[in-house]
Structure formats: structure tokens, C-alpha cells
Amino acid sequence: MMTYIQGLPKVELHLHIEGSLEPDLMFDLAKRNQITIPFNSPEEVEAAYQFDDLQSFLDIYYQGANVLIHEQDFFDLTWAYLLRCQQDNVIHTEIFFDPQTHTARGIAFETVINGIDKALKKGREELGISSQIIMCFLRHLDQDSAFETLRQALPHKDKIIGVGLDSSEQGHPPAKFQQVFEEAMNHGFLTVAHAGEEGPAQNIHNAMKLLGVARVDHGVRCVEDPQLVEQLIKDRTPLTVCPLSNIKLKVFSTMGEHNIVELLRQGLCVTVNSDDPAYFGGYMTDNFVAVAEALPVTFEELKQLSLNAIEASFITEEEKQQLVKKVESFCDTFHS
Numbered sequence: 001m002m003t004y005i006q007g008l009p010k011v012e013l014h015l016h017i018e019g020s021l022e023p024d025l026m027f028d029l030a031k032r033n034q035i036t037i038p039f040n041s042p043e044e045v046e047a048a049y050q051f052d053d054l055q056s057f058l059d060i061y062y063q064g065a066n067v068l069i070h071e072q073d074f075f076d077l078t079w080a081y082l083l084r085c086q087q088d089n090v091i092h093t094e095i096f097f098d099p100q101t102h103t104a105r106g107i108a109f110e111t112v113i114n115g116i117d118k119a120l121k122k123g124r125e126e127l128g129i130s131s132q133i134i135m136c137f138l139r140h141l142d143q144d145s146a147f148e149t150l151r152q153a154l155p156h157k158d159k160i161i162g163v164g165l166d167s168s169e170q171g172h173p174p175a176k177f178q179q180v181f182e183e184a185m186n187h188g189f190l191t192v193a194h195a196g197e198e199g200p201a202q203n204i205h206n207a208m209k210l211l212g213v214a215r216v217d218h219g220v221r222c223v224e225d226p227q228l229v230e231q232l233i234k235d236r237t238p239l240t241v242c243p244l245s246n247i248k249l250k251v252f253s254t255m256g257e258h259n260i261v262e263l264l265r266q267g268l269c270v271t272v273n274s275d276d277p278a279y280f281g282g283y284m285t286d287n288f289v290a291v292a293e294a295l296p297v298t299f300e301e302l303k304q305l306s307l308n309a310i311e312a313s314f315i316t317e318e319e320k321q322q323l324v325k326k327v328e329s330f331c332d333t334f335h336s
């Protein structure tokens with residue numbers, strides 16, 4: 001099954017590019033940009049990655065992003081992630097970035113987007129990995145700041161498929177961003193939001209009702225509301241689930257208690273994703289393996305997880321059919 005997981009063509013829909021900053025690259029960039037970081041070695045950085053909850057992670061994650069200054073830094077970060085995608089047979093990825101984490105430090109919006117976009121273009125040309133970009137508003141900041149970020153994004157609309165909402169869920173419900181999401185949708189952006197990770201099922205309900213989201217990021221706490229689960233099944237609203245992240249941030253105590261397979265069997269459009277792989281101990285293959293090791297998942301269900309991600313992606317029907325063919329062809333060959 002491990003060989004099958006490794007070779008299975010995969011689609012990633014929940015990946016924060018800043019969360020793919022590996023300690024080695026963090027050190028290289030700190031040196032290159034003469035930024036002081038509170039660690040003496042990459043090993044010391046890794047040792048610091050012990051989290052109690054979402055906030056304890058976010059504090060370290062925002063600090064790590066301080067080494068990213070120039071367009072080349074964002075390019076290098078994104079390219080390193082794409083090389084990991086290639087290793088894991090990720091054939092399509094939709095990545096998040098957090099503009100405010102950088103603009104608040106005086107880094108121009110275009111420095112960030114251009115670095116990421118150029119690497120993704122090279123990934124399409126040289127690695128055959130297709131991609132989309134989603135920009136997230138930080139929910140611990142106010143809606144005015146999100147509006148300002150939306151304004152900065154408008155000249156780059158051709159590079160950005162959608163807007164999302166991330167950072168501290170507790171105390172910052174979807175309603176806080178209803179107007180800016182409405183404005184984003186008026187400009188033609190698709191919408192997603194983190195909801196039901198640490199926050200209650202009500203946040204999932206409101207992300208759909210108030211923010212018009214096409215997918216829910218995480219969403220694992222939907223089980224607390226059976227009526228909501230029924231609706232998610234009926235509408236096939238995708239959940240971008242991040243198994244290793246959920247364990248690292250103590251959303252579930254152990255992988256054996258994770259509800260991803262239970263949700264899949266109930267008929268929800270759940271997908272597997274890596275969230276912040278440099279911080280949570282693994283990329284796409286690692287996440288699939290962690291699920292398969294701890295939970296009773298079949299070959300057919302692993303394939304379904306990949307097909308769900310294709311269904312949930314922000315690409316055309318024709319492009320989806322191309323990706324489905326790749327998955328079908330791999331599975332046929334594997335079993336023959």
C-alpha cells in the first residue's frame with residue numbers, strides 16, 4: 001500500500017506556501033538577507049516545533065516568515081515546494097499565501113506574488129505541475145486591512161483564483177469578513193475559508209452562508225452538527241482536511257482518532273492535504289501514509305481521496321478529466 005500511495009497522482013488544495021519553509025532554507029535566507037533568527041541551527045529550529053494548539057504554532061510560523069524579503073526568496077521557497085510535489089507525484093496544487101504577513105513588514109505585494117507566480121510558471125513548464133494561487137486574509141487583523149489587501153491584489157487578478165481566510169479561528173468568526181468577501185466575489189474571486197479546525201461547527205455553517213465558500217478548509221468539527229454533515233454530503237461541499245496538522249495542533253489526540261475515513265465513508269467530499277508541511281512533519285505522501293497506517297482505509301478509498309481533490313479543484317472540467325485519467329491509469333496499472 002505504501003508503494004501505491006507514493007505513486008498515486010495527487011492534488012493538493014490546502015498548502016500555505018509560508019508553511020513549506022524548511023529550517024535549512026530558513027537558515028540560508030536568514031544569512032543571505034542578514035536577518036537574525038532566535039536559533040543556532042536548523043536542528044534547533046526543528047526542536048522548537050512542538051505545539052500546544054493553533055496559536056502556539058502561528059507565533060512561530062509568522063516569525064519564520066521574517067526571512068522572506070526579496071522576490072527571489074519567494075521564488076526559492078515556492079520552487080523547493082514544487083520539487084517536493086514532484087517527489088510525491090502531486091500533479092496539481094492550489095497554494096495559499098498570506099500577503100499581510102509580508103506587507104506588514106514593508107514587503108511589497110508584487111514582490112511576494114511575482115516570486116511565487118514565477119516559480120509556479122516554471123513548475124508548469126519544467127515539472128508539468130499545474131497550479132493556482134489563493135490569497136488569504138489574516139482573521140486576527142481587522143476587515144479594513146483585508147480590504148486594503150484586496151485592493152493591492154486587483155492589479156494581479158490574473159494570477160489569483162480566489163481568496164481565503166486563515167490564522168486564529170477562535171474569536172474571529174466568518175461574520176467579521178462578510179463585506180470583504182462579498183467585494184472579492186464581485187471582482188470574480190472564488191472563496192474558501194478555514195473553519196471548524198479549532199472553532200465550532202457554526203463557523204463552517206457561516207463560512208458557507210456568509211462568505212459563499214466553494215470549499216471549507218479543515219472542517220473536521222462538522223461532526224458536532226449532524227444537520228450540517230447532511231448538508232455537506234448533499235451539496236458535496238469539499239473539506240480540505242490536513243491529517244498531520246490536526247495531530248500536531250492537537251485537534252485530535254492521535255491519528256487513530258481522526259475522523260477523515262469516517263467522513264469519507266459517510267459520503268463527504270474530503271481531501272488530504274499538508275497545510276504547513278515544514279512545521280507538521282510531512283508533505284502529501286506522508287499525510288496519506290499517516291492516515292493509512294492509523295486507520296482502516298482501502299486502496300479504493302485512497303483513490304477516492306485523490307478523485308475528490310480533483311473534483312474540488314479550481315480548474316476547468318476538461319482539465320479535471322485529464323487529471324482523472326492520470327489517476328485511473330495509475331490505478332489500473334498498479335492492480336494489473
Ligand code: ADE
Nearest residue numbers: 016166167168194275276
Ligand atoms: N495558517 C497557516 N496554517 C494555518 C492553519 N492550520 N490554520 C489557520 N491558519 C493557518
Ligand code: ZN
Nearest residue numbers: 016166194275
Ligand atoms: Zn491551513
